Amino acid sequence: MNELLKLTDIVTNGANLNQSLPLENGRNSKEKKFIENLKSKNYNSDEAAALDIYGTTPNDVRYKMLKHRMKKKLYNKLILIDFNKLGFNNHYQKEHECITLLHQAHILKREYELDLVINLSNKVIAIAEEFDFTNHLVSALELKSFCYTENGNVKMFDKTIKELEAKTEKLNKEMEAVRMYQTVKLYLKKSITTRKNLIPKVPSIVAKLELIWQQTRSFNAFEAYYKTSISYYELEGDFDKIVEMTVASFKWVEEGLVNKLLFNTNYNKFILVYAHLRSKKYEDGLKYAELYCNDFRYSSVNWFSFMENYFLLALHCRQYELAWILLRRVFENPSYKIIAKSAKERWSLYQAYYGFIAPITTAEISLQKNPYGLSLPEYSKDKLGFNVAILILQFIYFLQKEDSEALLYRIESLKKYILTHLKDTFSLRSKTFLKLLILTVTEDFEADACKKKGQKLYQRLIETPPPGDAYAEIEIVPYEHLWEHILSILESKS
Known part of the structure; x- marks a missing residue:
């Protein structure tokens, strides 16, 4: 049931489900009834769905067949998802377009329609070069080399092979950089002892990642270098270096050294403000926070995360009037209810600290039932984080x-x-x-x-x-x- 609910949610948000999902016709269509109730989240278990549709249990063969058909239709529908409707950046839609074109080209390759394959491959190459999709670029060049082999075009074959070799070398270096970053990221999720043991090894990894980026000018290599560097400086507590990295990243984007279509500017803005908070550059941090605040969607979870740093900057800078304004904006945001329980607990804790430190009356604060956190919340079980604050x-x-x-x-x-x-x-x-x-x-x-x-x-x-x-x-x-x-x-x- 969870699989069906997830698929329905994705497909519903990414496309017009009723118009594009092929369902059984008829007023009493079981498929239509099933999908509508999945969309409305009326079914929370197979038992509830089977009882409502067939008046039976999930073991009924009719219900099993219905589930099987709907899963197949929903999975098939994923290929037509519009990533822009799901709120993703445009490059996700473009990458999806490359995948679709390559899929079509492979079908045409089996039919030996070589001219059509070359035509589709050229479309993939145009998108891949613009968005730095080296893997799709290599796939398209491989298709073209096959076509030129089959039609005996020596000149175009030689040209394509040279480009393919260069792009394959670039792709291999990209993959090496990504694997190095993934390894660091994996070990950072382990215990504090594991993180401490990792620190001496990271500088050489960062240096190698920077070299790969300089050699390839690949976005994937840059991202691996960028994120590994930030993680390392954070481990070391060197937040001035993070400020330098985030400011430099904006400069590299402007200079064309980093692909602006792929670079996550909002993430960089978030890290820049956070680094100013941790490096005690409160005045500059507040300027950046005010400048970037409206770049985050008001209803998004990321907005609340950004506001945490903005609020803490105001508190650390003793700008209590601003802190109060920010606190009210958070609690009055209709989307407050969608954020995680741990985030709500943090905001309650911030509110309680504000009530203690700020020169205002208690009547001005909408106090919670337990404003001072007299029992430790769940997220503090690891003995770190907010335990001391509480x-x-x-x-x-x-x-x-x-x-x-x-x-x-x-x-x-x-x-x-x-x-x-x-x-x-x-x-x-x-x-x-x-x-x-x-x-x-x-x-x-x-x-x-x-x-x-x-x-x-x-x-x-x-x-x-x-x-x-x-x-x-x-x-x-x-x-x-x-x-x-x-x-x-x-x-x-x-």
Whole structure:
């Protein structure tokens, strides 16, 4: 059933299903009833569908035959999908066009219609050269070489073979670059230990990928070099290098060194803004975020991801009025309901931090039932990510309530958390800040004593740079800003 639901969804969004899908005729067509209910998502299981259509179970041979026919028709329909309707970039449609033309050419080759094969191959070559589809270009040249062999055209055969050899060499280098990138990407999905072991090997991989790109000027080779470089700099925590790479990429596109028809400008814009946030270039990051914000479709998941970086830039830059505007835009977006649960949890956490740090009244915030995340959400099971952010927020919540008993209890929790989860050097900032929180309790919430005795820890915090993304705890608000704010709370209460 899941397979049919997925196919129906893709075909429905990519084409006019009723007009182009051949269904049984008749008022009581079982196929029509089946497909309409699949489109409307009225069937969530084979049991429900079989009972509705035949009044029987999924084991009924009639239902099995119906499923088999509909799968075959839906798969056949995929070849006619319009990628533009699915929201893909134009180059996907062009690649699909190349595949279709090559399929037609192979059929004509079997019929020995050599002139028609050459004609279709030339169409493929024109598209492939424009969009840098080296694999399709090689396939088209192979078809042409076959045709010239069969019709005895020596001059055109020699010309085609020379081009084919050059493009095949380029394709082999492209494939080598792609495999290298895929290997790095695969290992980055493994444990933190695996990532750490990978780091010493990546510079030589990046250097080789850059060389392949310079040799081929292939987009696939560039993309492998581009994405591997960004992943490596992120692992190293060298976000200035990512800024340089993204800015340089725009320049290479303008100069024609990178195919502008294939380059994902929105991805580059997203990474550019993110890198400014992580490299603490907040002012410049905000300028880029404001410039690029409208380039992301308002109803898309990518818009919400972009807004996370935009919002955090505003918070880190202490532009709280802007942060409030962005927060409202997110929660008032009708598409908020489509984003993943983990993304919604992050936005709730951002909202709670904003309510703590920003100089506004509680009435101005649409508080959630549990605004301060007093129980850890599911996505924090890996002990990294937002776990520290939630622990800090819980502590601040009880500090504002002046609940000494709850704070004393949390001191032990924080100490255990530090010993268990913050043993590595990349956790130094979080470890230091949690020690400052513990200090507020041991010094009986006396602002002057906390400021004086916490000065060394605070200075260590300032001198410790954020780690690379592979290991980083999330600082929704910079720890330095939080400590200043906590001291102001203690001063006001004393």
